[in-house]
Amino acid sequence: MLSKRIIPCLDIKDGRTVKGTNFVNLRDAGDPVELGALYARQGADELVFLDITATVEKRKTLSELANRIAHHINIPFTVGGGISSVEDVNVLLQNGADKISVNTAAFKKPQLINELAKEFGSQCVVLAIDTRKEEDGEWYVYLNGGRTKTEMKCADWAKQAVDLGAGEILLTSMNHDGTKQGFALDITRTLATRLPVPVIASGGGGTMEHFLTVFNEGKADAALAASIFHFKEIAIPELKQFLLKNQIPVRI
Amino acid sequence: MNLVIIKYNAGNIQSVLYALERIGLEAKVTDDVEEISGADKVIFPGVGEASSAMRYLKDRKLDEVIKNLTQPVLGICLGMQLMCRFSEENNVHCLHLFDEDVKLFRNSEAPRATEAKIPQIGWNTIYDMKSELFHAVPERGYVYFVHSYYAALGTHTIATADYLIPYSAALHKNNFYGVQFHPEKSADMGERILKNFVERCY
Numbered sequence: 001m002l003s004k005r006i007i008p009c010l011d012i013k014d015g016r017t018v019k020g021t022n023f024v025n026l027r028d029a030g031d032p033v034e035l036g037a038l039y040a041r042q043g044a045d046e047l048v049f050l051d052i053t054a055t056v057e058k059r060k061t062l063s064e065l066a067n068r069i070a071h072h073i074n075i076p077f078t079v080g081g082g083i084s085s086v087e088d089v090n091v092l093l094q095n096g097a098d099k100i101s102v103n104t105a106a107f108k109k110p111q112l113i114n115e116l117a118k119e120f121g122s123q124c125v126v127l128a129i130d131t132r133k134e135e136d137g138e139w140y141v142y143l144n145g146g147r148t149k150t151e152m153k154c155a156d157w158a159k160q161a162v163d164l165g166a167g168e169i170l171l172t173s174m175n176h177d178g179t180k181q182g183f184a185l186d187i188t189r190t191l192a193t194r195l196p197v198p199v200i201a202s203g204g205g206g207t208m209e210h211f212l213t214v215f216n217e218g219k220a221d222a223a224l225a226a227s228i229f230h231f232k233e234i235a236i237p238e239l240k241q242f243l244l245k246n247q248i249p250v251r252i
Numbered sequence: 253m254n255l256v257i258i259k260y261n262a263g264n265i266q267s268v269l270y271a272l273e274r275i276g277l278e279a280k281v282t283d284d285v286e287e288i289s290g291a292d293k294v295i296f297p298g299v300g301e302a303s304s305a306m307r308y309l310k311d312r313k314l315d316e317v318i319k320n321l322t323q324p325v326l327g328i329c330l331g332m333q334l335m336c337r338f339s340e341e342n343n344v345h346c347l348h349l350f351d352e353d354v355k356l357f358r359n360s361e362a363p364r365a366t367e368a369k370i371p372q373i374g375w376n377t378i379y380d381m382k383s384e385l386f387h388a389v390p391e392r393g394y395v396y397f398v399h400s401y402y403a404a405l406g407t408h409t410i411a412t413a414d415y416l417i418p419y420s421a422a423l424h425k426n427n428f429y430g431v432q433f434h435p436e437k438s439a440d441m442g443e444r445i446l447k448n449f450v451e452r453c454y
Binding site for chain 2 (some may be wrong): 001002003005040045068071072075076092094095096098120121122123124136156167168196197198221222
């Protein structure tokens with residue numbers, strides 16, 4: 001049976017992990033490769049590396065990082081952050097990334113998704129969506145790391161992107177991100193049950209029960225989190241044992 | 253050990269190379285006929301589309317080279333599918349090293365809507381393993397799959413996985429081996445399987 005995936009996310013700036021971690025057993029917790037390798041050993045199913053560097057040096061740093069990750073880590077990984085062209089993606093895949101995620105650039109030029117899917121296959125094209133539920137009760141798409149609101153509804157954009165060739169949706173609820181109050185179950189379930197591609201739920205995971213709920217009620221195919229793993233509030237082996245005990249198929 | 257990875261118009265070649273490096277093995281990536289034919293063992297990887305990959309191989313006469321190999325060959329993902337008889341992916345005749353056919357996963361075969369996602373992406377279990385390729389690999393251990401097409405079960409099936417229906421997770425005939433999953437991305441299990449191919453498969 002296909003398992004549900006647990007995915008730690010690492011934010012990267014200038015080739016270093018941004019948010020602090022308290023892994024005392026790491027030589028260098030700021031090194032994304034070392035932290036990623038630790039998660040892989042602990043049973044993470046995939047890793048996401050999200051680059052937030054805004055300099056011109058970015059591309060080179062990111063492709064070098066992808067290459068180091070690919071050398072050292074024996075599970076699949078996705079690289080995202082500011083990717084806006086077929087050439088950007090080509091370089092990252094050539095350097096060993098398994099998937100790339102696109103967000104703002106794809107929204108501004110939806111045809112990019114189609115170009116990427118045709119060139120490299122849908123399986124490596126992850127569409128990241130940052131979404132917020134407004135007072136009208138609707139979920140809207142936000143761009144530029146959540147700074148820019150659009151009038152596009154999340155479910156409509158996700159559907160359009162999948163029709164264009166996106167192979168997976170990484171859905172972050174801005175209402176829930178950082179709250180540790182649980183994932184956004186309604187929009188996750190809407191996308192996960194309506195779309196023919198896997199949905200990765202992100203934002204709000206604070207307890208092991210939250211993960212159980214996002215799989216059972218949110219129907220998510222995978223769940224992503226960052227700081228709760230970095231700060232060891234939840235350890236991946238315990239989380240997986242807990243899920244398994246509750247009849248969620250996970251890889252132990 | 254002279255280990256060769258066949259270079260062609262398919263992705264994930266680097267990933268296979270790095271995975272071999274992690275278990276202390278050096279491999280050469282090449283499309284040179286002499287180098288491929290002269291290798292001790294050959295890996296035929298692949299992420300991509302079947303008909304364009306077959307066309308590429310034929311244009312360079314690599315199809316005949318692969319068919320005539322007598323040393324152990326391991327096809328991975330698309331590589332394995334290309335070693336089958338026929339693929340529904342743009343209806344292409346493949347290398348026919350295995351008699352099995354490659355078919356598209358169909359939603360109509362899904363018992364529940366939530367399981368009907370295609371491609372299958374993620375970790376799934378393999379069972380009924382019948383080969384040295386799986387030496388010391390636990391029954392129903394997890395490996396990483398990414399695919400929309402699958403090889404049906406058949407006489408050459410040496411491991412089975414279930415997604416919508418049971419299908420061939422691995423195939424073997426004579427010196428030819430194929431795995432549908434990605435050992436290069438399948439953590440410790442995958443490294444074990446790559447090691448087994450190099451150390452135990454003849």
